[in-house]
Amino acid sequence: MTNIVSIDKSRGFTRMDNDLYEALIGADLSGRELRVALAIHRLTAGYNQGAVKVAALYIAKMMYGSDEAAEKERANVSRTINDLIRQRVLYRDGGSRDPISFLPCNEWKLDPKRTVLKSTQSVKKTHATVLEITHIKERNTNLTANAVVAAVAPTATEVETEAKDQDSTSPDQPEASKAERIPFNRIQDLYNRICGDKLPQCLKLNDKRKANIRKCWNLDINGDKPFRKSEFWEGYFNDCLTNKHWTGENDRGWRAHLEFLTREENVLRVLEGA
Template structure:
């Protein structure tokens, strides 16, 4: 018995270029990103169009039969579209109301997987391979913080930066034990540089002002949750910042943001409230 199903012309179908088909199969995209890409393909090739003007809510309704679910997922779909644009899978010359289309496969720049070290409370480093999350899309902030949290309890909203907990009084003639910051500033800087360098200035030094701004993000509470206590959220946040054209130099002065600007409380809230 043949497993080839004949397509009835009366039923309708959407043709897909083989190169695009194989590229989507091999691309290391999230499930939501892949579904969004397929939806855009349906709305373009499926209607013999090169590009299409489409709202994130419309794509969400294509993905979810339940209308209430679609409405709640609109922001996640919007972030997935922005991520695909940043990875040059999709292209849109302008804002969210402008047409969107696919770029040639040879121009795609899919985010690679990266290897990071998880630090446990016993200070033992365990190598672990994880997928680099490209934006805030799939983060469940109700879970406990991941390896980014070195010595902080996720339920503690007030963390001392300058007076970390001591491990007792050192014995005479014994070296004083090293103090560990509860906020992993160096790891946050590492994430910023990994995501933003090449577009924004590299952070080479953490001044007291910059530490204080990062601490403000770390202690930011939204609906009883501290989202910036997850390493993925920092990656996602900095990635979403790169979608602001003015911040990445598309202005009459050629000015660009830096880590100090992006960790200001008003800028953080501006990004989060726009999602």
């Protein structure tokens, strides 16, 4: 008796190049990134195509089934596609409506991950040892004022200071107000770190820039506030860099800046893959 399962050719099957197969097995991708990559492979190799024009909504439907779930996850899928393009797993020459394909595995530039064990204090002044992940994909942990915006790790002193600030809050202050405290400076630092080589540095957060960031923080999409998630700002800024017009490839040499990228109409364009 053999353990080899034969392929039922009557149902069809998709071949996968061995190098690609082994690269996907060994790649440090998030679950969503791997599922998107497999969907792209199904739509290219599965139909004997080198590249395919496909909307994020269609891939979301493949991943989540129902139209309602696909619509809710479309922005996340679009961001994941752009993240795979940035890491050179996928390639697309143009905008979101242009064909997409895989790059050779030896050209992939996957984001490194590293973990740091740090001893600090919790808000209640109880000693704790926490695992701080400075770059991790697809975490669903919501940010609060003393949380880490992806890959911008605070020092132990900063965490302690924020804990003291949290304790010094008036007991009469509503809980919702505490939860909506916004880490403006860390978002500014994250923008400068990711976009500073291609876009103008943000030297100061004035009232208008803070107002835009506050709108992003409170932006509600299908009952979710994505900009309160630890990885979302990093993914969003990386997505913005895929727009060639915004990075200076235009007849004026104009480049986008933090204030422009946090305007609601531009945020929605990026999230919708327009």
